[in-house]
Amino acid sequence: xxxxxxxxxxxxxxxxxxxxxxxxxxxxxxxxxxxxxxxxxxxxxxxxxxxxxxxxxxxxxxxxxxxxxxxxxxxxxxxxxxxxxx
Numbered sequence: 882x883x884x885x886x887x888x889x890x891x892x893x894x895x896x897x898x899x900x901x902x903x904x905x906x907x908x909x910x911x912x913x914x915x916x917x918x919x920x921x922x923x924x925x926x927x928x929x930x931x932x933x934x935x936x937x938x939x940x941x942x943x944x945x946x947x948x949x950x951x952x953x954x955x956x957x958x959x960x961x962x963x964x965x966x967x
Contacts, residue, residue: 893947900937913929
């Protein structure tokens with residue numbers, strides 16, 4: 882029971898880290914210097930960090946929604962199993 886609650890609570894964190902890491906891995910494939918040249922490379926890197934933060938925030942929000950739906954479904958299933966037959 883405790884493990885199930887722990888996994889549901891960790892789901893938003895895991896989704897956020899996965900989304901941020903996925904974007905960071907994709908952003909590392911193309912360097913800013915190759916994309917925009919050496920003059921604007923620092924600005925490009927800052928923009929990539931902003932996008933990574935936005936992806937991480939969206940992943941955490943999606944994970945929170947998923948955890949809420951999963952928790953409600955599991956609680957509904959548990960209550961149905963515990964109720965005595967009418």
